[in-house]
Amino acid sequence: MDSSILDEVDQRIVQELRRDGRAPFSQIxxxxxxxxxxxxxxxxxxxxxxxxxxxxxxxQYVGLTRWLLRLNxxxxxSAKIADALARRTDTSWVQIASGGTELNCAVDIRSAxxxxxxxxxxxxxxxxxxxxxAHCLLHIFGTAPEDTSPAPETPPxxxxxxPTPTHPAAEPVExxxxxxxxxxxxxxxxxxxxxxxxxATGRSAAGVSRRxxxxxxxxxxxxxxxxxxxxxxxQMLVRLWLRIAPGALGAVGRALAAHPQIPFAxxxxxxxxxxxxxxxxxxYQLYHYLDHELGTLAGVQAIETAPILRxxxxxxxx
Numbered sequence: 001m002d003s004s005i006l007d008e009v010d011q012r013i014v015q016e017l018r019r020d021g022r023a024p025f026s027q028i029x030x031x032x033x034x035x036x037x038x039x040x041x042x043x044x045x046x047x048x049x050x051x052x053x054x055x056x057x058x059x060q061y062v063g064l065t066r067w068l069l070r071l072n073x074x075x076x077x078s079a080k081i082a083d084a085l086a087r088r089t090d091t092s093w094v095q096i097a098s099g100g101t102e103l104n105c106a107v108d109i110r111s112a113x114x115x116x117x118x119x120x121x122x123x124x125x126x127x128x129x130x131x132x133x134a135h136c137l138l139h140i141f142g143t144a145p146e147d148t149s150p151a152p153e154t155p156p157x158x159x160x161x162x163p164t165p166t167h168p169a170a171e172p173v174e175x176x177x178x179x180x181x182x183x184x185x186x187x188x189x190x191x192x193x194x195x196x197x198x199x200a201t202g203r204s205a206a207g208v209s210r211r212x213x214x215x216x217x218x219x220x221x222x223x224x225x226x227x228x229x230x231x232x233x234x235q236m237l238v239r240l241w242l243r244i245a246p247g248a249l250g251a252v253g254r255a256l257a258a259h260p261q262i263p264f265a266x267x268x269x270x271x272x273x274x275x276x277x278x279x280x281x282x283x284y285q286l287y288h289y290l291d292h293e294l295g296t297l298a299g300v301q302a303i304e305t306a307p308i309l310r311x312x313x314x315x316x317x318x
Contacts, residue, residue: 004150006046009034013042014051014227021053021190021223051227055110057188059137062221063172064108066092067115068268068292070133070277071103077128078103081116086313094313097239097306101130105313106137106307126180135275141250142257142265164239173220180204182211183221213315228313234279236286237308240294241272248299249273255297261289272304 006014016023019031025043029036043051059066078096085105086094094105109115121288123132162170175183178201185192185200194205201208215221229237244252250268256265256276265276280286290303 003307004231006231009038010042010046011232012037013046013230014225017051017053017225021055021225029104044226049228049231051225053190054188054224054226055183055190056222056224057183058220058222059108061173061218062175064110066137067107067108067109067113068135068137068266069103069105070135071105072130072132073101073103074128074130075099075101081126081129082312091313093311094310095239095308095311097308100309102149102306104308115194133270134270136200138267138269139253140264140266141253171274173215173218175220179211179215182208182215186221200237229279232279236280236282237311238278238280238286239306239308240276241304241306242274242276242279242294243272243302244274245299245301252297252299256294259289261295272302277308 009032011036012270013028016028016031020027023031028043029039030037045221048255071081078100082096082103082105085091085103085107088107090108091249092106094103096102097104101294107118107189109118119132119134123129155156181201182197185197189196192200194208197208197212198205203211212221229235242252253267253274256262256274261278261280262276263279265274267273268275278286278289286305290305294300294303
């Protein structure tokens with residue numbers, strides 16, 4: 001095995017962190033089947049290799065709408081445009097896909113005015129942008145966080161994911177200045193201790209704990225574990241745009257969310273009404289998945305596969 005690929009124990013630890021990014025080492029150790037000392041030592045090493053846990057807002061719970069954008073650019077412009085999109089604070093991920101002329105990104109929009117300015121004014125008038133396709137994200141399937149890190153196979157004895165509200169409340173969660181300071185600190189380090197968060201917010205540890213619990217139980221805050229896919233042996237990253245028959249969208253979405261190769265699957269507007277991210281070891285594994293797993297699901301009418309060439313931005317940074 002390639003020595004650069006994480007071993008089985010490290011992959012189990014990553015899996016437990018994906019289930020709950022703030023889980024104590026004792027809980028991770030129980031799920032991974034190793035000692036707490038081993039988890040602490042290996043976690044430090046994983047952080048040195050780029051693993052990052054980040055606290056992220058869930059858009060629909062705080063009055064935002066997430067749009068998935070597909071931009072086609074001239075061949076010599078994609079990198080510069082991708083970098084410009086990555087610098088925006090309202091984008092959560094930006095990717096260069098296909099032959100290098102397609103950009104995929106997710107942007108969180110608060111109002112119809114913001115949407116119109118971006119989609120009808122800024123992007124169409126951006127030099128060397130050939131076309132823009134916008135898809136409103138309707139529903140994320142499963143409980144795995146929406147990130148681009150691949151999910152290792154769930155090992156025996158792992159803890160279950162924290163329960164997540166299936167839909168936002170009638171009124172979005174209101175955030176005050178202290179909440180925003182807390183969220184900024186968690187975006188930087190999702191595993192920051194309560195004393196560290198108290199110092200960042202100017203509040204007591206007990207007060208921070210209550211706010212953290214409120215944000216998590218309301219569904220407004222989730223924790224994303226990000227790691228280089230190549231460390232898990234995943235060399236082939238793809239974006240899947242699927243057309244699903246009416247009435248089968250929920251069943252197909254739930255099926256994809258249960259596949260270990262698919263860390264993210266969501267219903268969207270547009271001719272492709274389901275989008276997913278897939279991670280595979282190589283082209284043959286991707287072919288096998290398309291032909292033997294995805295293609296056999298009832299209701300799948302069309303599949304468009306777009307290789308991801310570069311992750312320009314994988315997580316928001318505050």
